[in-house]
Amino acid sequence: MRFMILIKADKNTEAGVMPSEKLLTEMGKFNEELVKAGVMLAGEGLHPSSKGARVRFSGAQRTVIDGPFAETKELIAGFWLWQCKSLDEAIEWVKRCPNPVEGDTEIEIRQVFEMEDFGPALTPELREQEQRLRAQAADNRNP
Helix, strand or coil, rough: CEEEEEECCCCCCCCCCCHHHHHHHHHHHHHHHHCCCCEEEEEEEEECCHHHHEEEECCCCEEEEECCCCCCCHHHEEEEECCCCCHHHHHHHHHHHHCCCCCCCCCCEEECCCHHHHHHHHHHHHHHHHHHHHHHHHHHCCC
């Protein structure tokens, strides 16, 4: 099972305050543990929402909304993609994580859909297309 681990933003991450050397060191050690255990597939920090945009869909119409976005508690400051045997295993790893921000925060854990989760709606043709696109995307990461 794959899980997306979402690090919530706070006033500091939204202000562009970079993590301290201490936190970077602690996170580096934690990431090493994740990699050695075969858990970590990817992980990145995100720039503040002031450098981002949202695209709102309404039927065929698209509206671009430039950041920053007001609801800091709903924003994401970073993420990991992990491979775990269960939600319980992902929870145990998150509990070992250094606190990613100053003060109180939450880390959200969400399971990623796999092809088999879509049942018969994912026809053999759509399954082949998905596998082909994943392979091409992997090639793009490793030019």
